Amino acid sequence: MGRHREFDVEQALDAALCVFWRKGYEGASYADLTAAAGVERPALYSAFGNKEELFRKALQRYYERFLHYMPEALMLPTSREVAAHILYGAVDLNTRFDDHRGCLYINGVLAGSDEAEPVRQVLIEGRAIAEREIRERFERAKAEGDLPESARPDALAAFLMAVTHGIAVQAKAGFSRQTLEGVAEQALMSWPSADSGQGV
Amino acid sequence: MGRHREFDVEQALDAALCVFWRKGYEGASYADLTAAAGVERPALYSAFGNKEELFRKALQRYYERFLHYMPEALMLPTSREVAAHILYGAVDLNTRFDDHRGCLYINGVLAGSDEAEPVRQVLIEGRAIAEREIRERFERAKAEGDLPESARPDALAAFLMAVTHGIAVQAKAGFSRQTLEGVAEQALMSWPSADSGQGV
DNA sequence: GCTGTTTCATAACGACCATTATTAAACCGC
DNA sequence: GCGGTTTAATAATGGTCGTTATGAAACAGC
Incomplete structure (x- = not known):
């Protein structure tokens, strides 16, 4: 009623x-x-x-509507494909809408007043969850021999997230999709392969 | 008087x-x-x-007091040293003070109200200047044969800045210096060498 | 057609924002 | 010591913030 x-x-x-x-x-x-x-x-x-x-x-x-590429990425067969899917997914999302570029997990609060502190922590926590899932995926890749013994899953996950955050900052600054694809491509050049120690 | x-x-x-x-x-x-x-x-x-x-x-x-590592970096002999100096310099600065972590060029304004738009543009402009200087340094490195013909100075500069921004975001989130040094190290693994095409 | 309930639009709330009038105090030259 | 000038501290400005009280309007069940 x-x-x-x-x-x-x-x-x-x-x-x-x-x-x-x-x-x-x-x-x-x-x-x-x-x-x-x-x-x-x-x-x-x-x-x-x-x-x-x-x-x-x-x-x-x-998260539900725009970050589906994250769980998608984790299901890909190799760590390199995981990283590539996340990077290019981020580039795509962060440049898709001209009137709201970048990533909400970064744009939401980075630095702010004390009142915004709880929200800032929520975003930090969300990013930490994503990073943990990626790290666990890379640990699996290492166990499977997809990543070499010399690879450090924690450092790779933190690096991947760092590049994603950087892309978000640059997207918000107005960088073109093409430029950001160049950034993603450059990040992937460092990716460890199973046979070699590290790098291409 | x-x-x-x-x-x-x-x-x-x-x-x-x-x-x-x-x-x-x-x-x-x-x-x-x-x-x-x-x-x-x-x-x-x-x-x-x-x-x-x-x-x-x-x-x-x-800029004057804390970003001296930038012009310093540009004077180093090889592009790899330039990149390393910038990355580790950023890690150091962004984790140096516990009560104000990260980078002012990022923390200042990323997303904000319309009133903050002029300031946001100032920061974007400042970051763009840094990126341009780095790119020009890498173009020189390419001309000198320090970077291979296949290297793309613009993409390398954008990538380097992206990692730096990502490190700033993570530092503000409380990441340890040690973790961020891992990020910097990982970023450097992709660095093109003069002889090989790209990567280590 | 009532009664009770929920949503609607308007307008008000106190708090805080950046900015500035105002007045008293401290100084220099004379 | 007095006049002119600059700074200091207090307090007020108009505006906007997030939040909510208020009363009219729209609905369901009886």
Whole structure:
């Protein structure tokens, strides 16, 4: 019973996601959010809670809708294919939308006021989870002989994430897809092969 | 004539730099800045102008005081030494101070409100200048035969900057110096040598 | 057609933002 | 010591922040 909701909650969340993606957590104001969602403030609060909860839901949606290339990558047969899929997937996603470039896990909060600290930690934690999964995948690759004994799965995972973060920063700065593909390509040149010690 | 200034302007600028370094441009409030500088608001305004001008001066100081490893690197004899010096220099700087980790050129503004757009552009421009200088150094290395004909100076420079940015993000997230040195080391494994085509 | 419930839009809330008027205090040259 | 000038500290400015109280409107069940 009661009055029906007149707006699409999923659509409003998508709109909020775009704003956060573009301006970050603290840079996005409710004026921005309501304008993008086409919905008044109290509607956002009743549907999603406060700003922090709204961001968390937007982040979850971001993961589900745009980061599918991550679990995809982990299932590929070789560590090199895993790395390549992640790098080119990141380049593609970070340059796909002109009005919100880069990665929400980086744009969300990097440095900010004390109020944004919980959100910053959420993003750090999310990135750490991804890095751990990649490391475990590389440990498997090493056990399978896909990576040489000299390879260090933890360093490779941290390196791969670092390049991904760097690509996100550069994408947000306006770098072309083509340039970033060059970055990804360069990163892959270092990839250890099974026979040689390290490098191509 | 007139009353003498009772605080050290250089010291106040150093304090402001630390706050911006830690919290970014928008995350730093005048409450933070005055507390750190030990000086009231009007003193900061009369000495440095408004917040944007203060940030620009802090950024200039950051460059002069902490980024000396950049011009240093460009003078080294081989492109590999250049890259190594930049990478390990970034790791060192980005983990040197526990209360303000990472890089001001990244922490300053990545994504923010429209008000921060001019500052964001300043940082983008600064990073672009660095990348250009590195690229030109690599072009010289190619001409000198230090880099092979197959090497792409533009891609190498963009890649080097990407790894540096990634290291900055990870340093801000709390990664240890040791871990980040692993990232730098991994990045250097891809470095083209004069004789082989690419890679080690 | 009521009653109870939920959503809607408007507008207000206190807090904090960057910025600046204002006034008192400290200094130099005379 | 007085006049002119600069700085210091306090406090106020208008604006925007995130959040919510308020009352009208729309619905379901009886």
